[in-house]
Amino acid sequence: MFGPDGSGKTTLSRALARTLVERGQPVKWCWMRGSHTFVSLLSRFLARFPAFHGLSNPYYGIAVPPSASRLWLLLEYIGFLPIYLLQYALPAWLGYTIVSDRFTADLVVWITLVTDDPTVTDSLLARHLMALMRRAGPLFFVTAGLGRLVARSGEDPGYMRRQLALYGKLGLNANIIDTTDETPKDSLNKILAIIDGGGC
Numbered sequence: 001m002f003g004p005d006g007s008g009k010t011t012l013s014r015a016l017a018r019t020l021v022e023r024g025q026p027v028k029w030c031w032m033r034g035s036h037t038f039v040s041l042l043s044r045f046l047a048r049f050p051a052f053h054g055l056s057n058p059y060y061g062i063a064v065p066p067s068a069s070r071l072w073l074l075l076e077y078i079g080f081l082p083i084y085l086l087q088y089a090l091p092a093w094l095g096y097t098i099v100s101d102r103f104t105a106d107l108v109v110w111i112t113l114v115t116d117d118p119t120v121t122d123s124l125l126a127r128h129l130m131a132l133m134r135r136a137g138p139l140f141f142v143t144a145g146l147g148r149l150v151a152r153s154g155e156d157p158g159y160m161r162r163q164l165a166l167y168g169k170l171g172l173n174a175n176i177i178d179t180t181d182e183t184p185k186d187s188l189n190k191i192l193a194i195i196d197g198g199g200c
Helices: 009-023 037-046 068-093 104-115 118-122 124-136 146-153 157-168 184-196
Strands: 028-033 053-057 097-099 140-143 176-177
Touching: 009 028, 009 097, 009 140, 009 184, 028 068, 037 068, 053 104, 068 097, 068 104, 068 118, 068 124, 104 118, 104 124, 104 157, 118 124, 118 157, 140 157, 140 184, 146 157, 176 184
Parallel strands: 028 097, 140 176
Antiparallel strands: none
């Protein structure tokens, strides 16, 4: 499951994982954060210096200089690889069904927002991350109306608009789950119907 902050990914992915376990499937639930390992530590370190203060990264209060956007992408990519191999690829190879709260599309959107560089989505590394996403399926884009997303996440409306625009730019063929006026149970039932029907 992927999508903007406040859409309901965590609630739905946990509910789906529980349901699949109840059906007797071996399941591993995963949550993919934005910055990984040393990039998270680097962000905390840079937040100490006024030269890096900014709002591009609202969680660490830093802004990555435009000239460093591709280096930042590379660092994020390197940090992502061991997590992907250990939390996703290996368990899937061992026969587990992986239910993920966020995946590589969210990582690409995150890096684009943090670096404030819209060309990140067209880079070779971002294209590789999206290729991993397309092979993962079934994919569920969990979203909601802007007002609902802002209310749930507490994020600035402008920041949420940028998130939504970037997800639209990725052009993934995914099942859309709009949680604006639905209960989590209703949304979960839609997801289960798609999975049981062999949806994309």
